[in-house]
Amino acid sequence: MVQLDLPSHHFEPRLYGVGAWTSHLHFAYDLVAVMKPALLVELGVDRGESYFAFCQAALENKSGTRCFGIDTWRGDEHAGGYDETTFAQVSEHNRDNYESFSTLLRSSFDSALTHFEKESIDVLHLDGLHTETAVRHDIESWLPKLRPGGILLLHDVGVRSKGFGVWKVWAELQQQSRSWTFADGPGLGVWQKPPSAPLPGFLEELLAPPNESNAALARYYTEHATAMQEKIAQQWRDGSIRNTPFAQQTIIQVFHSSDGSHREENSVYARIGHEGWKDVRIELPPNARAAPLRIDFVSALTTIEIESIRVRAPDRDYFSATTKPDLDSIQLRGDAERLPDAKLFRFKITGIDPQLYLPSIETELHEPVFVEMRLRVSAPA
Ligand SMILES: C[S@@+](CC[C@H](N)C(=O)[O-])C[C@H]1O[C@@H](n2cnc3c(N)ncnc32)[C@H](O)[C@@H]1O
Structure with a gap:
């Protein structure tokens, strides 16, 4: 394994394997641990795989982050429909572990806009409906809420089937500011809202033009993603998947x-x-x-x-x-x-x-x- 001195080195996600985010959990953890964002907002929480990785990082690294997770918890044409169990389980997990700094807003993304001041968000994760029209709309309405120099995460930038159009919007964003694309799983885009103010620790290396450091970082996260998949495969083989x-x-x-x-x-x-x-x-x-x-x-x-x-x-x-x-x-x-x-x-x-x-x-x-x-x-x- 690539040895890098990152906070996620000892990270054991409490929640994994329930969505399409398993490949990026270690990066999510390091982002919060190192950047220590004051305000993090996620659009599209579902069962909370990505959201609770941010929350776990905030708690374990005492980052002082205020987290908001926004979703109707009704599903959409790509995530599929789901019943009330999801919201009940996510609410309980939030209440039991992160209530002091994390709020779940059951609302449409549009209706939640009024909760946030212009340029107030430090990290914005967009993972809602993945059609080009929906992503364009969400970016247009929410980017003004991200502070200059803040980080936008865009999930599913690598998917070109099933009517997904995130990749098209991502190609345009990449022309406008510095970024990094993780190719693991369905792909994750990391983008800094202009201007390109210096970022702490490994984030500065990650968003630099391609070099040995960001190649090593990509390998580090790929190896952790592979290890997570192997862990899940083993749980199916030995039956312990029943307890996850x-x-x-x-x-x-x-x-x-x-x-x-x-x-x-x-x-x-x-x-x-x-x-x-x-x-x-x-x-x-x-x-x-x-x-x-x-x-x-x-x-x-x-x-x-x-x-x-x-x-x-x-x-x-x-x-x-x-x-x-x-x-x-x-x-x-x-x-x-x-x-x-x-x-x-x-x-x-x-x-x-x-x-x-x-x-x-x-x-x-x-x-x-x-x-x-x-x-x-x-x-x-
Ligand atoms: C791809 S899932 C989110 C996955 C999640 N980030 C994870 O780690 O597994 C998309 C979610 O966005 C929600 N969603 C889609 N469009 C929405 C909108 N306009 N307003 C509120 N929620 C929306 C759906 O209900 C669904 O739960």
């Missing part, structure tokens, strides 16, 4: 297909907590086909009981399984094992890739089409 924050929710991902192939960009998802029975409704995008639909569960070795699955438009059912024989027509493949049950479709998840295949629907679907499910997820005893 990741295990508190389940992602249901519906792959729609016109030719039997299933690609990430042709999928929609929803996330649920594990308290009791849930009614989930996932809308398929326009022109989706169900030839066939595949439903994956990203869930930490849980048991799932399904009472019903329907694929329906307002005026018709394309597929409906509400009785045991209908539910038995659903194929189970990959990392899952069917369990006996007189009424329900019950199965145990044994790894990272369990899949359900619904019977193929050959007709055109007339929009809007929803996949509706009533189900319960339980952690094994």
